[in-house]
Amino acid sequence: MSQPGPLRVLVIGDPYMPVSAYAESLAGLDGAVTVASMQIEGIASAPPRTESQRRLAEYVGDPAEVARAVAGQDVLIVHGAPVSSEVLDAGPLRLVCCARGGPVNVDVRAATDRGIPVVSTPGKNAEAVAELTIAFALLLPRAVPRAARYLLDRGRLAESVFEGGEFFGREAASLTLGLAGLGRVGRAVAERARPLGFTVLAYDPLPPGAVPAGVGLVSMDALLDRSDIVSLHARATPSNRHMFGAAQFARMRPGAFFINTARESLVDEAALRAALEQGTLGGAALDVLERPPPGTRHPLLDAPNLLATPHIGGATAETLARGARRAVAAVASLLAGAVPDNVVNPQVLPTGSTAS
Numbered sequence: 001m002s003q004p005g006p007l008r009v010l011v012i013g014d015p016y017m018p019v020s021a022y023a024e025s026l027a028g029l030d031g032a033v034t035v036a037s038m039q040i041e042g043i044a045s046a047p048p049r050t051e052s053q054r055r056l057a058e059y060v061g062d063p064a065e066v067a068r069a070v071a072g073q074d075v076l077i078v079h080g081a082p083v084s085s086e087v088l089d090a091g092p093l094r095l096v097c098c099a100r101g102g103p104v105n106v107d108v109r110a111a112t113d114r115g116i117p118v119v120s121t122p123g124k125n126a127e128a129v130a131e132l133t134i135a136f137a138l139l140l141p142r143a144v145p146r147a148a149r150y151l152l153d154r155g156r157l158a159e160s161v162f163e164g165g166e167f168f169g170r171e172a173a174s175l176t177l178g179l180a181g182l183g184r185v186g187r188a189v190a191e192r193a194r195p196l197g198f199t200v201l202a203y204d205p206l207p208p209g210a211v212p213a214g215v216g217l218v219s220m221d222a223l224l225d226r227s228d229i230v231s232l233h234a235r236a237t238p239s240n241r242h243m244f245g246a247a248q249f250a251r252m253r254p255g256a257f258f259i260n261t262a263r264e265s266l267v268d269e270a271a272l273r274a275a276l277e278q279g280t281l282g283g284a285a286l287d288v289l290e291r292p293p294p295g296t297r298h299p300l301l302d303a304p305n306l307l308a309t310p311h312i313g314g315a316t317a318e319t320l321a322r323g324a325r326r327a328v329a330a331v332a333s334l335l336a337g338a339v340p341d342n343v344v345n346p347q348v349l350p351t352g353s354t355a356s
Contacts, residue, residue: 006034007335010073014040014060017079017099021320025328032335038069040081052085057104063087075334077327078105085110095340097330099323101125102235103344112345119340121326123184125314129287130188132313133261136285137177137193137229140257142169145283145307170228173197178227180220180244181262182208186233190215201227224251229259236263244268249275255282261313264288269300276303287313 011026013019019037026035046062048054053063059082066081067090076083077097083106088096096118098106103120111118139145147167151157177193179186182204190200190212200215202208203223211217224230230252234240245268249258258281260267269290275281283305292298301308330340339349 006032007075007331008036008073009033009075009077009331010036010038010070011077012038012040012061012066012069012079012081014078014080015043016060016315017320017323022077022099022324022328024321025324029328029332029335033075033331036069036073038066038081045082050084050086052107052110053082055107055109056082056084059105075331077331079323080105083107083111085114088114088116091116095119095330095334097327099124099327108345112348115348117340117343117348118345119327119330119342120344121323122342124323124326125316125319126184126188128316128319129185129261129313130192132287132309133185133189133231133233133259134192134196136259136261136307137175137198137231137257138172138196139307140229140259140283140285141171141175143167143283145285146305171197175199175228176201176226178202178218178223178230179215179233180223180230181233181235182211182215182217183233183235185261187212189231189233221251224248225253227256228253229257231259232262232266234262234266236265241265242268242271244272246271246274249280252281254280257282258284259286260284261287264290273300273303276305281305283307285309287311 011019011022019039040061043060045060060080061082063082063084063086067087070076070087070090070093073091073093075095075097076093077099079099083096085107088110093116096106096111096116098118098120101120101122101124103118106118108118176199179189179200179202182202186202187210190202193200194214201218201223202215203218203220232244234243243266249271272284276284285307287309288311289298289300289308300306333340343349
C-alpha cells in the first residue's frame with residue numbers, strides 16, 4: 001500500500017460533527033497526510049437525483065458538492081455527508097471512513113463494486129446513549145415529567161411540601177428493567193443499571209457476544225411480561241420495522257414504561273400513542289421520533305406522560321472524540337499497510353486479509 005508523497009485526506013464536517021472535531025486526532029498523523037476540509041453548514045439535504053443517492057438512508061448536504069470536493073483525494077472522512085457512486089467516482093478514493101455506527105449515508109454497495117473499503121465506528125456513542133437511557137429509567141418511574149409539567153402549567157412553585165403526594169413513584173431496586181437488544185448499548189445500560197439496584201432482563205435474537213453479570217436472558221414475551229420498564233436497543237433493519245406495536249404494548253405490564261433511544265422505525269408510533277392515551281402504559285421516553293410532515297406538530301408530543309428529546313443520545317463531546325479517533329485510526333492503518341478495523345465490506349480486502 002505504499003504511496004508516493006503524503007496521503008491526501010478530505011474531511012467533511014456537518015452541523016453535528018464539524019471539521020474541528022477531527023483536528024486533534026489528525027494532528028497525530030503529522031506529515032504523513034495532507035488534509036483538506038469542507039464544512040456543511042446547514043441541515044438541509046439536497047433531493048436525491050440518482051439511483052445511488054436514493055439508496056442512502058439519510059444524509060446532510062448535496063452529493064454534487066461533495067463530489068466536487070473529493071476530486072483528487074485518497075481518503076474521505078465523513079459523518080453525515082452523502083457518499084454516493086458519483087462521489088466515489090470523483091476520487092480516486094482508496095478508503096472511506098464514516099464516523100458513525102452505521103454508514104447509512106454511504107452507498108456501500110457502490111463502494112464494494114469499486115473495491116473501496118468503507119470503515120464505520122460502531123459503539124462510539126454507546127456510553128452516551130446508555131447514560132441517557134439510565135436517566136430516562138430513573139425519571140419515568142419517579143413521575144418527573146408529569147411533576148415538572150405540573151409546575152410549568154401552574155406558572156409558580158409548589159405552595160406546600162405535601163403536594164409531592166400526587167407524584168409518588170418507585171425506586172430502582174423495586175423495578176425490573178427489560179432490554180430489547182443486548183448489543184453495545186444494551187450491555188452498557190445493563191452495566192450501569194445493576195449497581196443502581198435494577199433487576200435486569202434482556203432479549204436478543206442473536207447470541208450476545210458477552211452477557212453482563214446478573215443479567216437474565218429471556219424470550220421477548222417473557223421480557224414484556226416481567227418488565228416494569230422496557231428499553232429498546234435494537235439496530236434497525238428492513239425486517240424489524242415496527243417491532244414494537246399494539247400487540248407488544250398490550251402484552252406489557254399495566255402501567256409499565258417504554259424507552260426508545262434506538263431508532264424511530266422500530267416503533268409503531270400510532271400504537272404507542274394509543275397505549276399512552278388509554279393508560280395501558282404508564283409513560284414513555286423517546287429520543288427518536290418519525291419526522292412529521294413539514295410545518296406540522298408531531299402527534300406524540302401531545303400524548304400524556306411522554307418525555308421526548310431531540311435525538312441527543314450521542315450528543316456528547318466524548319462521542320465526537322471517539323468517532324474522530326476511530327476514523328483517523330483507519331487512516332493510520334492504511335498508512336502502515338495494515339487492514340483497518342471495522343471494515344463493513346471486507347470482501348474488497350486482499351485475499352488473506354482479516355478485518356475486525
